Amino acid sequence: MADKCTYRLLGWLGRILLGIVLLLNMSGKAAYAAEEADHVLYRNETTGYEVYVYDQAQVLSELDAERLAEQMKELTQYGNAVFWSVQDNPLSVSGYAEAHYLNLYGDESGILVVLDLGKERAGVYSTGRIGRAFGARERERLASSLRRSIKNGSYAPSAQVIFSRALSAVEGEFMARVTKYACNALIALILAMLINFVAVNLSSRPQWTSDSELLEATLSYFDNTEPEVEFVTTVDHYKPNTGVQVLEQLNKNPFDMRRF
Amino acid sequence: MYECPNCNANLRFDIRTQNLLCDHCGTQMDPYAFQKERDAEEVQVQEEDYEVTVFTCPQCGGQLLSDDTTAATFCSFCGGSTILDSRISNQRRPAHIIPFQKTKEDCRKIYLKMMRRAPYAPTEMKREEYIARMRSIYIPYWVYTGEKNGRVKLSASKLARHGNHDVTQLYNIRTNLQAKYTGLAFDASEGFSDALSNAIAPFQWREARPFTPAYLSGFYADVDDVDPELYESDVSDIVGYELYKKIAEDPVCTKYTLGDVVEEMRPNKIKRELSMFPVWFLTYRNKDRVSYAVINGQTGKAAGDIPVDKGKYFLGSLLLAIPLFILLNLVISMQASTMLFLTGLLAGVCAFISVVQKKQLRAKEDYMDDKGSGRYLNLGKKEKTVLRKGARLDMTRAIALCLIMLWSIGMGIFSGSKQSAEMMQLFSLVVYSAVMLVGSHYVRVGGGRTEKPRIPLSIKDIATAIVKPAIGGGIAAIVLCVHPSWSLYYYVAAVAVTLLIGWDVMGIIDRHNLLTSRPLPQFNRRGGEEDGR
Numbered sequence: 001m002a003d004k005c006t007y008r009l010l011g012w013l014g015r016i017l018l019g020i021v022l023l024l025n026m027s028g029k030a031a032y033a034a035e036e037a038d039h040v041l042y043r044n045e046t047t048g049y050e051v052y053v054y055d056q057a058q059v060l061s062e063l064d065a066e067r068l069a070e071q072m073k074e075l076t077q078y079g080n081a082v083f084w085s086v087q088d089n090p091l092s093v094s095g096y097a098e099a100h101y102l103n104l105y106g107d108e109s110g111i112l113v114v115l116d117l118g119k120e121r122a123g124v125y126s127t128g129r130i131g132r133a134f135g136a137r138e139r140e141r142l143a144s145s146l147r148r149s150i151k152n153g154s155y156a157p158s159a160q161v162i163f164s165r166a167l168s169a170v171e172g173e174f175m176a177r178v179t180k181y182a183c184n185a186l187i188a189l190i191l192a193m194l195i196n197f198v199a200v201n202l203s204s205r206p207q208w209t210s211d212s213e214l215l216e217a218t219l220s221y222f223d224n225t226e227p228e229v230e231f232v233t234t235v236d237h238y239k240p241n242t243g244v245q246v247l248e249q250l251n252k253n254p255f256d257m258r259r260f
Numbered sequence: 261m262y263e264c265p266n267c268n269a270n271l272r273f274d275i276r277t278q279n280l281l282c283d284h285c286g287t288q289m290d291p292y293a294f295q296k297e298r299d300a301e302e303v304q305v306q307e308e309d310y311e312v313t314v315f316t317c318p319q320c321g322g323q324l325l326s327d328d329t330t331a332a333t334f335c336s337f338c339g340g341s342t343i344l345d346s347r348i349s350n351q352r353r354p355a356h357i358i359p360f361q362k363t364k365e366d367c368r369k370i371y372l373k374m375m376r377r378a379p380y381a382p383t384e385m386k387r388e389e390y391i392a393r394m395r396s397i398y399i400p401y402w403v404y405t406g407e408k409n410g411r412v413k414l415s416a417s418k419l420a421r422h423g424n425h426d427v428t429q430l431y432n433i434r435t436n437l438q439a440k441y442t443g444l445a446f447d448a449s450e451g452f453s454d455a456l457s458n459a460i461a462p463f464q465w466r467e468a469r470p471f472t473p474a475y476l477s478g479f480y481a482d483v484d485d486v487d488p489e490l491y492e493s494d495v496s497d498i499v500g501y502e503l504y505k506k507i508a509e510d511p512v513c514t515k516y517t518l519g520d521v522v523e524e525m526r527p528n529k530i531k532r533e534l535s536m537f538p539v540w541f542l543t544y545r546n547k548d549r550v551s552y553a554v555i556n557g558q559t560g561k562a563a564g565d566i567p568v569d570k571g572k573y574f575l576g577s578l579l580l581a582i583p584l585f586i587l588l589n590l591v592i593s594m595q596a597s598t599m600l601f602l603t604g605l606l607a608g609v610c611a612f613i614s615v616v617q618k619k620q621l622r623a624k625e626d627y628m629d630d631k632g633s634g635r636y637l638n639l640g641k642k643e644k645t646v647l648r649k650g651a652r653l654d655m656t657r658a659i660a661l662c663l664i665m666l667w668s669i670g671m672g673i674f675s676g677s678k679q680s681a682e683m684m685q686l687f688s689l690v691v692y693s694a695v696m697l698v699g700s701h702y703v704r705v706g707g708g709r710t711e712k713p714r715i716p717l718s719i720k721d722i723a724t725a726i727v728k729p730a731i732g733g734g735i736a737a738i739v740l741c742v743h744p745s746w747s748l749y750y751y752v753a754a755v756a757v758t759l760l761i762g763w764d765v766m767g768i769i770d771r772h773n774l775l776t777s778r779p780l781p782q783f784n785r786r787g788g789e790e791d792g793r
């Protein structure tokens with residue numbers, strides 16, 4: 001419990017620190033932006049999302065970078081794909097990833113993978129549509145499972161794993177949603193046809209006028225003398241009590257218990 | 261024809277003033293003024309008959325009476341636009357008449373209001389030129405008086421429980437009864453369906469006045485051609501049951517359980533007379549079928565058989581599907597197999613509707629919904645006139661069927677996430693279909709005042725009615741049974757089932773349109789040849 005609290009507190013402290021760093025960064029924003037363009041390897045013309053690779057720690061060979069970018073391109077249907085490597089940084093890896101993504105693309109949909117060589121860890125941040133399909137839980141789990149391979153120095157494959165997982169997650173979610181819409185559309189269509197029929201049937205058929213309504217429209221006269229009641233006979237029927245009958249009797253007169 | 265004493269122009273009965281009115285000079289006349297003049301000369305003739313122009317439609321043989329000799333240009337029975345043949349004839353003189361109270365403008369509004377509830381009606385039915393053909397027709401009615409005078413003896417009982425015994429005490433209750441109901445009316449026109457006639461009933465008998473032909477000025481009247489004895493059993497039933505209810509409410513009688521004493525309560529005297537009641541009549545003709553809309557000319561109560569336009573119906577369904585779609589998206593996200601299961605269920609609903617409609621059509625073909633047609637199916641006496649003490653629905657059976665159905669639906673939907681979901685859904689689909697089939701067998705249609713008979717349908721009838729939804733249900737069942745791992749199969753199957761349902765809904769609408777219309781009438785009225793059918 002206490003550990004968790006400290007962890008959370010440190011997280012917040014980190015975020016505040018980060019804010020300060022970013023604020024300081026703002027001043028250098030113009031220069032930063034000019035430099036930024038070099039890292040955009042691809043821009044999806046239809047969606048406007050980008051592939052952004054900033055290999056600060058120089059962990060990727062040229063071939064690696066090409067392959068990775070090729071893979072990241074596919075994600076641009078759903079959001080921006082950013083790869084970032086760093087020798088060392090003062091923040092937590094996930095905090096670092098979040099901060100840099102927000103700085104680059106704000107609240108646009110996308111994913112950022114950072115490889116922190118100093119901590120020997122991968123950090124992932126995802127948001128928007130990609131974030132919905134590939135959320136915090138999945139990315140934490142995936143990042144920690146990749147620790148060993150990062151330690152072993154297989155940087156590019158680790159990043160590839162993360163991007164491909166994110167892609168399949170977002171595509172799966174996309175399919176699930178399409179499926180849901182398709183299912184609901186079919187059912188809604190059939191329901192509408194049937195509901196309409198019921199409505200038509202109720203509204204467009206002549207209603208039946210009851211006999212008492214017919215009688216109300218007549219001229220009527222009714223009179224009877226005081227009925228004379230004549231006793232005829234008594235019929236006795238043997239019928240043993242069952243639980244049900246006892247209950248029925250009780251329901252009729254709950255206060256009359258003498259018979260039982 | 262009545263002439264204005266002032267200017268000799270034609271007089272017509274004016275609904276607003278309830279007097280004869282001269283459009284030319286504005287003179288108003290009491291309708292009975294003419295009767296007194298003529299009474300002196302031809303008392304004898306007026307007792308039985310009166311002279312009137314009879315218009316006959318050359319297309320359908322339908323006849324309309326009028327005191328007007330100018331040509332009528334369309335027929336209200338078959339909707340045909342044609343000059344009707346006219347001749348002067350003597351007709352049976354009605355005893356009473358209820359004059360029109362609602363004007364054409366009143367009824368135009370009433371009609372449009374009714375049509376507002378029918379968004380899928382053909383556009384033609386809402387056009388002003390069409391509505392302008394609304395015609396005021398006095399429809400002949402048989403008006404009955406049911407009387408009960410004298411002493412009645414009722415058996416009654418009281419049940420008490422002593423220990424292990426049911427003790428029933430039997431009594432006789434006697435009372436002297438004097439009761440009279442005047443004004444139970446049934447249409448005496450073959451061209452007027454019982455269902456519509458009942459729907460615009462009742463006419464307030466208090467406002468009936470002695471008949472005089474002057475009331476017909478400017479109006480048409482229908483010919484009476486229904487045997488008056490036809491409705492006597494209905495009158496006996498209605499009055500008998502009413503008297504039974506009245507007696508049962510007597511403070512003395514409420515202490516007892518009355519036996520089956522309705523026979524004892526039947527009226528011992530039933531009298532009848534012919535009267536004219538006011539009805540606004542509008543005929544919609546579609547190829548070789550007609551539908552009627554009618555409005556009670558006294559009370560303004562409207563009824564109509566309104567067909568459905570298929571194009572409008574499907575467009576309306578598409579529009580309705582949008583909010584349903586949004587609602588479904590908010591509420592559920594279902595698995596492919598659940599969706600297929602649901603389409604199968606809905607196909608079952610279609611099959612059910614189709615079977616019930618088939619029964620309704622059969623009932624209509626047999627003219628069980630129209631006593632006045634004279635082809636009233638000869639049912640057993642028991643079925644025909646069992647006095648109703650509430651509908652004889654077997655509640656336990658109905659509830660059991662409903663529960664089984666709900667259970668099977670629930671099982672199918674909520675098993676969606678389990679391993680064996682498809683098998684459960686298949687099973688519940690089968691159970692559900694069986695329940696639907698049994699249920700549709702029990703549904704009773706047709707009949708009006710008579711206890712609704714069970715219409716026997718042949719296997720062929722049922723098969724043709726349910727073939728499309730059954731194939732749909734079959735596809736769903738097979739796919740659920742095979743349960744392929746690739747969900748695409750489910751979608752393809754569901755789309756196929758949906759298309760089959762759509763196709764079947766077209767058939768359902770066709771059947772609905774048959775039910776809300778009738779073939780062009782072929783009258784063979786008095787003086788014509790024998791009915792050759």
Ligand SMILES: [Zn+2]
Nearest residue numbers: 264267282285
């Ligand atoms: Zn005049």
Ligand SMILES: [Zn+2]
Nearest residue numbers: 317320335338
């Ligand atoms: Zn005609």
